[in-house]
Amino acid sequence: MTGLKHWLLAAGVVLFAACSGGADGTKSDAGAAKPIVLGFSQIGAESEWRTANTVSIQGAARDAGITLRFSDAQQKQENQIKALRSFIAQRVDVIAFSPVVETGWETVLREAKTAKIPVILTDRAVEVSDESLYVSFIGSDFVEEGRRAGRWLTEYYSTGKGKDFKGDINIVELQGTVGSAPANDRKAGFAEIIAADPRYKVIRSQTGDFTRAKGKEVMEAFLKAEGRKINVLYAHNDDMAIGAIQAIEEAGIKPGTEIIIISIDGVKGAFEAMMAGKLNVSVECSPLLGPQLMSTVKDVVAGKQIPKRIVTEESVFPMETAAQEFPKRKY
Amino acid sequence: MRALVRWHLFWPCLTLALLIALNAVVNPGFLAFEWRDGHLYGNLVDILNRAAPLALVATGMTLVIAARGLDISVGAVVAISAAVAAVMIGGSLSLGDAEAVSRFPMWLAILAALAIALACGLWNGALVVGVGMQPIIATLILMVAGRGVAQLVTGGQIITIYYPPYAYLGNGFLAGLPFAAVLAAAVIALTQLLLSRTPLGLYVRAIGINPVAARIAGIRAKPITLALYGFCGLLAGVAGLIVSSNVRSADANNAGQLLELDAILAVTLGGTALTGGRFSLVGTALGALIIQTLTTTIYSLGVPPEVNLVFKAALIFIVMLLQSPEFRAGIVRLARQPGA
Structure with a gap:
């Protein structure tokens, strides 16, 4: 048991050294702040829609120069809670996630708040007694x-x-x-x-x-x-x-x-x-909320005031418009 | 009458009959049959068609359990087989009458999917027989990893199969009956024949009752057990083909989700002992039909979705009580006691 503990500790130290080394590197060449680290817990890959959502978030993070730690919960709340806890343990700058169900998030969100890590909800809302547990909810109505x-x-x-x-x-x-x-x-x-x-x-x-x-x-x-x-x-x-x-x-x-x-x-x-x-x-x-999410993440880190609710732009497609719209669809 | 009650399939048959009767009372049209577009059409036909994948998986599970094993990876194998077939057939949407094509010939895709499923089963068997792992742990590995493999194959996407001939497996009809149900019945019948006409059935029972004694008696327990796991994987593969063909797509996340538990339940409902030895393939098939009828009951009764699971749990609880000889004996004693 102690052997395992030592091994884990050693691995942790190596990992930490590697991470801080990377951060130092960017600091020295641009003099800018180290890149923002965003922990994102996705529900899973249950549909084409969800895949497009994942691709949008990954692409937008790359474009915005934000380091993305991505975790797939495979449709299970317990996996998602585990992912959020590990993001807290890794001390990421911002946590974002699409909650698989609405309830049962109080405890883990309180843990994030105690660790002073802002949480952004994407695509799905949660039911919590205290609205200050998350900074904003980006998604469809x-x-x-x-x-x-x-x-x-x-x-x-x-x-x-x-x-x-x-x-x-x-x-x-x-x-x-x-x-x-x-x-x-x-x-x-x-x-x-x-x-x-x-x-x-x-x-x-x-x-x-x-x-x-x-x-x-x-x-x-x-x-x-x-x-x-x-x-x-x-x-x-x-x-x-x-x-x-x-x-x-x-x-x-x-x-x-x-x-x-x-x-x-x-x-x-x-x-x-x-x-x-x-x-x-x-x-x-629309699942293409990556760019909106990244700009919100930057605003949160910069300490700007964030609206509690950001709605994505969407429309209605009747059958008659389908052939015309189809080539433009990304998901 | 007494002989009938003692018949080992009496209780599963009675349960199924009661469930169907309940449906018929609530929804008078439930038993109705119709001849539509050259095949039978009705609730009972749906139940047969939907129960086919479960019955196949449960058949493999029965034999593994009969030889004192367990395979909880069957759901994942269903997903893998579906994924392999879907990716290999693929195709793209063609509006109108344009000729549909598959990426590989369909027979090759089906063979590949089945070969991989068989390999999955043999892998489980090798871990149990060769390495000596507990079956639940050995198959837990593939249960967790298998879904990952399926996701890898599909790239995390739902793969739609546009190639029309493939849809026959899960939607087609043979002599008016759903092809999937006919296939499942044929597989069960052949397996039953193989087990009853050759010493194999006796060997499986002997291994399940006492593996050491079976080995000392000269039964080659290891190769037989390995083959049973392989067979179980293969049947899960067939189920995967049916499931993916039915919705003309492969969904690595949801195909076969929790199917292993339904399969174990079907095995139990059919009167197979989870401790090994005693087994009944026909009983398992009845068990699969009971489970699917339960699901259909929920839909046709209009149970609100929030209480689906509670309703199912309550019904299964009643069914299991009915099947318990101790419980029935207790009821009889209670009824005979005072006053009588």
Whole structure:
């Protein structure tokens, strides 16, 4: 045991010497401050969207001259808490992370605060009793995305192609991972808009875990239970919609015409589905927040005042614009 | 009647029947069959199709467990096999009727995926038999590392497979039935034949009951155990192909996630002893069907997503109680006691 301790200590000393050596090097040649070290804990690589998010952050860090310590949590909160603790132990300048779920972050964020390391949330928010535990939250407004999805649908049935449709509009919903911020907020935003008209009825709602496989499996069960009663599918992300489209086609129903499909994110796969006429609309949720994150990190280190909420710029892509937009998509 | 109750598959059969009956009561259309586009269409067909990968993985698991082993790396092997096949077939989106192409011939991709899965299983077996590691630890290594390997193969991306013929494996129909289910049934039947018509089944039982005695009796326990792990890996590979074919994509993070636990549960539900020796492949297949029916029940009952897991846990608890002879004996005693 002591042998192991000594070995670890020795390794630590070597590592420390190597790090400070590097820092000295930059100090001597430019006279500038040593590069900012940013510890970033990513949720995982669950979708094309997340990969684009990772690439954007890595690229922006390189461009901004910020040293990035990147950690992949593989969808597990415990991994993420471990990563944050190791960033604290390494005394990085700033910590940023996309929390995999909303709750359970109090303790580790307090540890970061005690160590005087500012924390920036990206893409997903957390629920904490004390807002000063993080300096800023950069990301999309998921409630607004849900509202946009709802608005597109109400427009479709009031002034769009569906204006002659009579009777109740039966909606099935594929929710994201239970307890995650995008799932909670996208559900709430959508529900808020359709509540205005009693014709809109969510007849089934179940989680598809944001994955294609679960989206397909759950949609199969929905189709068996409700059959042709279903008018609209609202999926909390594109991947679940892509899986569900397969299930709908296998049931002999035409996705995009017989069942109107709305999803969120705007990944390439969704554009492909829209160009094939199988997906009606994808509400964008941009993952390209690397540059915004890096400029915020610099401002934090420089001691500037930071807004508590920074919203990424996003739009809505209906089927008709897909072919035109597709070549421009980065994710 | 008494003979029927004593039949080792009575309780799994009863459980499955009760679950299906529960669904039929709540949702009258549940049992409905339809002939649509040249194949059967309905909830029960979905259950067969969805249970196929689990049944395959659980079949391999049954044999490993019967020989006193355990393989918790099967979920990771599913991910690896899916990843290899997807990357090798790949292809790109073609709108309209343009001819779809695969990067490598499909048979080569499938063979490669299966070969790698077999190698994974043999690796587990070598660690257990050759190095003498505890099975749970030996396979834990691949369980953790395997997902990393799968991510490496896919580059951390979800790989979409645009090559249409590949979709047959997980979506196609043979004689009106889902191809995946037919395949799983064939594999289970062949394995059962092999075990009952040759001494192999006896050997596996002997190794599971007492490996030392089996060896002294002249059974070559080591090569047989190694082969069982290899077979388990191979079947996990087949499951990986079905899973990736079903959604026409490979997701290294989520494919086969926690499948090892479902497989162990299926094995247990089917009446195989986790201590080795006693096993039933048909029981395992029933176990896989029970688990998939449970999942489908949750969807068709409209259970709110927040209580999915609690609901599943409660149902599994009841099922396990029903299957426990001690619990049933206790109930019978209680019922007979006072007044009667």
